[in-house]
Amino acid sequence: MFRHSKSIITKLRNLSFQGSWRSRGSSAVERALQFTEGQRIHGFTVKEVTAVPDLFLTAVKLTHDATGAQYLHGARDDSNNLFSVQFRTTPMDSTGVPHILEHIVLCGSQRFPCRDPFFKMLNRSLSTFMNAFTASDYTMYPFSTQNAKDFQNLLSVYLDAVFFPCLRELDFWQEGWRLEHETPTDPSSRLVFKGVVFNEMKGVFSDNEQIYAQHLQNKLLPDHTYSVVSGGEPLAITDLTWIQLKHFHATHYHPSNARFFTYGDLPLEQHLKQIEEEALSKFERTEPNTAVPPQTQWDKPRADHVTCSPDTLAPDPTKQNTLCVSYLLGDITDTFEAFTLNLLSSLMISGPNSPFYKALIEAKFGSDFSSSVGFDGSTRRASFTIGLQGMAQDDIEQVKHIIAQTIDDIIETGFEEERIEALLHKIEIQIKHQSTSFGLALTSYIASCWNHDGDPVQLLKISERVSRFRKCLKENPRYLQEKVQHYFKDNTHRLTLSMSPDERFLEKQAEAEEQKLQWKIKNLTEVDHKDIYEKGLQLLADQSTTQDASCLPALKVSDIEPTIPYTPVQLDTSGGVPVQYCEQPTNGMVYFRAMCNFNSLPEDLKIYIPLFCSVITKLGCGKLNYRQQAQRIELKTGGMSVSPQVIPDIDDLDLYEQGIFLTSSCLERNLPDMFQLWSDLFNSPHFNNEERLRVLVLMSAQELSNGISYSGHMYAMTRAARSLTPTADLQEMLGGMDQVKFMKRIAELTDLTSVLRKLPRIKRHLFNPETMRCAVNASPQNMSHVAGEVESFIGNIAANRKERKPVRPTVVERSLDPQAGSAASRKLISEPHFKPCQMKTYFQLPFPVNFVSECVRTVPFSHADYASLCILGSMMTDKFLHGEIREKGGAYGGGARMGGGGLFSFYSFSDPNSTKTLSAFRGGVEWVRAGKFTQQDIDEAKLSVFSAVDAPVAPSDKGLGHFLNGITDEMKQRHRERLFAVTDKNLIDVAGRYLGIGQQTCGVAILGPENETLRKDPSWVVK
């Protein structure tokens, strides 16, 4: 269950405007078909060559002769090549040894002995993805890149990291855990626990859903490795020793326990040669003994109870119980059975037509399904979980009864044929949709099954399984019902787990930590004390020295493509509505989007926009009630959704576009059906079902409340920015802490009729051809058909056309195609009198860690300094803030970035510090102003920025930046040239001009635990 990611740091850094999707001809798939079984290549033997036409790839399976390492290559004409290596890591305690090891192998290796080569490679490469995961029973290291030289560079670093890491004791203290003086330089300050993973896991277990999911797995599979926390239980982490860690590495990170996966259009031979030469040739075969034995079946069901901390943002404070029943299923290496059970799980719980949705969600016993609900194939034996969160204590018995009853009902009545068809249609769409991270999706998809020696190639043959599934259904109409009987009704291996809040939960946790700390301190000798102090100083000194990273391979700025490939789009109007057409190889899919501004919407209704968006496609429309509508959407489309959009102008910080964004996709044959659904939504949405609205409101409020603990830094950034630009102010209202609190209030209302009455009013202002523009991505051969359908759709909704006055007086029009002087335009709102002001806000929340942000108002996208600020954010993050906030401060992460709305933002997450991190932000600015960086630092920052700017864009999303932001390819190219041109002088200059104290207006926000200092400081607004 536990999976975590470092990539969030990379993703946060930049706004991605454009990518390059190159095709190198269509030969990779065919080339790979030339390999033959038994062929020997660079120490490997080919075991199997299989064409997988469903996924347009050729799978080549190999084994390494000397060590038995397993290898799978997916040859596909996709330039976004991927590598991953995974080890079966099956810990038998909760010290987090696989997780801490995952961190430490990335801290330096024999060939690359500099500190933290992993982070350093982020800016010496054009990688599209770099990461490391610790799952329950394996640890995986994947990367992807579009550049062949970069692939080799990264492969060298990854191989050396996992097979020949330094595993220094110093890194163990930094990344794992240590006892240290609160102020390392002051031996009289108290001793505390520190360490990156220690804090990270405290952060993870501040999330009640994580606590529940962890217990559920531990208790359902108590026999072996699944009974412990692979990520580490914070206090158990402090039992781990450096020696144990090294031993775990020696036994688990061995080729005989490894599975390699490569994907893309680069030649396989080259990969094999490099892996053999740089790693595998130095090993001999071992018996890793890491297999997970099958869990023995219980002869009777079990029940258990756990506690969590109360959620102050819960929609109803008296309803905070979770209850689920979890069933142990079959072995995931039986791929067809697992496929069937996964489908069965969807039929049972997905959407308003599923039996459990009807029985549990609509009966309103809880706010939503528990996030553990559904099929889980991440353990050797799969499981299925059903149950609710947000329940009253008194309803628990009733809910248990309903779960049992619903299973009986399913066995009795089965599923409607149309629902099964809808599900199979969804699989067809998933196969056709071209994603940019296909390699990554594949490696995640096969990881668990392969980890237990299942056949990964079998797993790729999706159509084959669909046909076999259809055949089973045809031969036995009760096929699925019999499965339900067997796996649920008659299954004695099931666990009923409840969770309730305990007022003293955090207090008890803190007490337990204090006890453990005191116990450790009590056992320290005089020599230990001296040692701790000296180690603390040594670590600090080590962290403070600038390290020579020249041993690492690197791309050069000259390796970056100087120009972007242009994406031609065509602009037209249909029934007076501007439409952008973008021809792309979409594989028979059609993508339709629309933007509708809400400039005429009365101010008091604005805060309801997110609620409107989340319910509008789920209340029914035209002749369809909400159940039929949901069915229709599943059966005919790849999804239809609506979301709020606030888009900053590229020239003026006090100008923005406000609207809602409609997105949808379908197979070309279903286009008329999809547009019929949109027409019905525009012309006759249903707003009469208060019960249905209540269900949806509760689910939204719960989802928002749950989201804060893992995206706290986003909430902190949004809040810090609110008083700086009108765009940011509106973004806070629609997607920040204000919105979370608003939804909580709505969810608490006993009568929702007043809310229900607002929805048709909002609809009249939004679903109006007058406010709309559309975008279509489709294959060239389908385009004229699509254009015809768009035209008739716009004809169908013409009656909604009504010119309404904007509420704010100043509307500024921006042409959609400035070069062609097109009349079609976007209508932006100008607030020339907006006064940015300083504001510091502190939200006290039930978390053990902080999320800290500071934002500064700077310049918009088109300004000459914008590019310098982008490079500045990247350089400051990697060369200064990472060291201060993560390495020294012990936070999970932190950095700075330039945002499209002209705001320069600093942030930290899962951070034990609050105001100290604010000082680190300031320190970053001073560091730049003092010019303490090199040309190499600037070049690395450029590589890092470009790897985000040039991230691949899927055919479905090409041209969208132009459609939404009005940023043309010429503007992108100009921005690109400015990025290339940034110099050291520019960086010092912008750091002083925009980020120096008192230069520009800034805002600050902290989300975190009880904090005396902030509470007493009158300059802070406490929420």
Ligand SMILES: [Zn+2]
């Ligand atoms: Zn981690």
